Amino acid sequence: MKKAIVLLSGGIDSATTLFYARKKKFKCFCLSFDYGQKHKREIESARKIARGAGSPILVIKVDIPKWASALTSPAKLISHTKKERIGKRIPSTYVPARNIIFLSFALSWAEARKCSHIFMGANVVDYSGYPDCRPVFLKAFQKMARLGTKSGLQAKAVKIKAPLLFKSKAQIIKLAQQLGVPLKLTWSCYRGGKVPCNKCESCILRAGGFREAGLIDPALKPKK
């Protein structure tokens, strides 16, 4: 059986990626990260989603400079965002080298577990403007990974796949529905309160995606 490491944050994109990899017959091992994010509750979502998919999950604590991002610094507010501004510049929620660190860990675990693939949910259509989500970055990471690992030198380089890279949020949500992703369990809001704020860039992208897909966000439905 093919094996893969899946980067699972607990949001829609990574959950859909996990179910996509499963559909492609990969045995998946999920990695999630506690990097001091304000929306730490996404990790709980990730655990539930992995459990539902029957995949083991490892949560790795990583020590990054918290003051450098609105996503991690108590001193920096996560601002209200207008839809038309999203993706136009690198936002204050940028975390230095975050995906580089995540992918590096994924690479280490992939080699140790003899996984041929790493899956991640990066996408560039409805995205926030992070440099480490772009195709050109992923391609460069792939090359570096090939040159810097034992598996790469042995012509068995771990392949990095981002199957949602060129899909819009609406397309991802539709795909999630087809794949049976428990969207109700996913968490997107950067503020990490009890309910989504509906004002941060992540909430706005999510809401726009459901609207465009003509669906109601099940996470917003009142509990009965």
Added chain:
Amino acid sequence: MKKAIVLLSGGIDSATTLFYARKKKFKCFCLSFDYGQKHKREIESARKIARGAGSPILVIKVDIPKWASALTSPAKLISHTKKERIGKRIPSTYVPARNIIFLSFALSWAEARKCSHIFMGANVVDYSGYPDCRPVFLKAFQKMARLGTKSGLQAKAVKIKAPLLFKSKAQIIKLAQQLGVPLKLTWSCYRGGKVPCNKCESCILRAGGFREAGLIDPALKPKK
């Protein structure tokens, strides 16, 4: 003042790199890693060396798959090594994606602290055969780092420097002496016992370097 992150393991190469960067007028912040290595005592060496250099040091704990390397797995012995075999193949002490993870953290901290450079002690002359010490890997990492970070997009990419890359161990030891590196404090032995084993690849490379440099290893001198 120019600022740099220095990867400091506590061995001769990284200690020399720290003193080299200081000589080049960089204000240095050291990063050291606890990844479950058997020779965890190298971290204590790193702390003492950083203190001696007047540089702050942060020790980051990283969760990597311990079973995958003789350097971290209690089930795998660190073998005796013959000098002529060193560097001919990837040894059992290879840790999956180790330098990739270390450099990724360095990148994150460099961006947050507005450091223009990262210094590391990689070298390829008297080395153990690790893929993540090779010039071609470092070049690929540099490119990936430029494409995946905010500083890179803003044409202020963090520069990765490995000033010892093409030096022999003997040359490094001579340079260390010139720079006033406290070689007595450095630790190389992979087995991490009370005294160096003199049999692992790291001990053998170190001993060969001192021999070739015509110097006595101060770490081996009996304490008075």
